[in-house]
Amino acid sequence: ETLYALAGMGAVAAAVLGAPISTTLIVFELTGDWQTGIAVMAAVSLSSALASRLVDRSFFLTLLERRNVHLAAGPQAYLLSTRNVASLMRPREGPRAAETDACWDLIEDGVYVDGNATLEAVMPIFEARLVDFIPVVTLSGEGDPPELWGALFHVDALLAYNRMLAEVAAEEHS
Numbered sequence: 001e002t003l004y005a006l007a008g009m010g011a012v013a014a015a016v017l018g019a020p021i022s023t024t025l026i027v028f029e030l031t032g033d034w035q036t037g038i039a040v041m042a043a044v045s046l047s048s049a050l051a052s053r054l055v056d057r058s059f060f061l062t063l064l065e066r067r068n069v070h071l072a073a074g075p076q077a078y079l080l081s082t083r084n085v086a087s088l089m090r091p092r093e094g095p096r097a098a099e100t101d102a103c104w105d106l107i108e109d110g111v112y113v114d115g116n117a118t119l120e121a122v123m124p125i126f127e128a129r130l131v132d133f134i135p136v137v138t139l140s141g142e143g144d145p146p147e148l149w150g151a152l153f154h155v156d157a158l159l160a161y162n163r164m165l166a167e168v169a170a171e172e173h174s
Contacts, residue, residue, distance in 0.1 A: 007036075007043040011040075015059070018059070024040055090152075090153060098133045113137070
């Protein structure tokens with residue numbers, strides 16, 4: 001009975017944690033019994049094979065992905081979703097602002113972004129449209145024209161992304 005319990009617990013732990021080798025070694029070290037070790041290895045192998053079909057990498061990373069947190073892909077994937085456009089845009093009346101007429105031309109062409117959007121949503125637009133800036137607007141009700149806040153320049157977005165990557169690298173290597 002103990003053998004089945006250890007094999008079952010090892011199988012579940014290995015599948016949920018995504019650590020089949022560690023789980024097998026822990027059970028073997030706890031028991032010191034080869035028969036138990038082989039039973040756990042067989043159960044862990046089956047549970048890991050089944051779990052790899054149901055979840056990607058581990059149960060916990062799958063839960064994070066469902067919440068739209070892309071932690072497993074590394075900082076380059078999730079950092080863009082942490083910074084919003086309004087914090088990086090150049091205001092409409094500020095220095096080095098984009099020309100208002102050019103902003104309205106882009107808005108009429110459908111190239112604009114809401115002020116609450118993140119860099120994750122904006123970077124593909126820069127890549128697809130090859131524009132120097134994207135107007136930042138607030139969408140009013142239907143039929144009402146959008147309110148122009150300013151513009152997000154590609155250079156500013158890239159500089160912010162570069163700073164965020166540098167901060168993460170400095171934190172990882174400190």
